[in-house]
Amino acid sequence: MSPAAVGMKDAEMRDLAAYFAAEAPARNKQADKQATKPEALAAAEKIARQYYCASCHMPDYSGQKHIARLAGLNSEYLARQLRGFRNGERPDIDGTMASAAQPLSDQDIELLANYLAAFELPQ
Numbered sequence: 709m710s711p712a713a714v715g716m717k718d719a720e721m722r723d724l725a726a727y728f729a730a731e732a733p734a735r736n737k738q739a740d741k742q743a744t745k746p747e748a749l750a751a752a753e754k755i756a757r758q759y760y761c762a763s764c765h766m767p768d769y770s771g772q773k774h775i776a777r778l779a780g781l782n783s784e785y786l787a788r789q790l791r792g793f794r795n796g797e798r799p800d801i802d803g804t805m806a807s808a809a810q811p812l813s814d815q816d817i818e819l820l821a822n823y824l825a826a827f828e829l830p831q
């Protein structure tokens with residue numbers, strides 16, 4: 709993304725952000741089959757509760773203010789972002805996600821990514 713963003717003016721970024729924010733999210737048709745297994749869903753729900761994911765991202769994972777919607781995003785994308793926050797490869801606004809991702813094991817990340825990808829999008 710850096711090469712695409714490097715020459716952009718602030719006003720152009722604001723216009724693009726407004727444009728994409730106004731788009732209705734599409735359902736993720738590739739939600740991982742893993743996520744449909746009740747044991748995997750239950751395990752992921754427990755991890756999400758343990759680390760208060762919904763307290764910032766909202767109980768339906770629709771997000772709020774600058775905190776991203778997670779419901780229905782691609783599971784590979786979600787897992788990559790979580791590993792990136794944990795390993796310091798993806799910087800975040802205020803370090804919140806870097807700390808939230810610290811305790812997550814690779815297995816936790818896989819479970820969470822599949823769980824969130826399969827989450828129903830808010831209507």
Ligand code: HEC
Nearest residue numbers: 759760761764775776786789790800801802804805808820
């Ligand atoms: C204290 C608030 C807070 C908590 C708790 C929290 N998050 Fe976040 N999350 C954020 C913020 C703020 C961002 C935006 C980070 C940025 O890019 O600057 C974010 C971004 C993300 C992203 C990236 C989304 C994208 O579109 O790239 C993922 C994935 C994510 N969070 C998952 C989680 C999971 C899973 C948990 C629980 C383990 C969690 N978050 C807990 C505040 C929080």
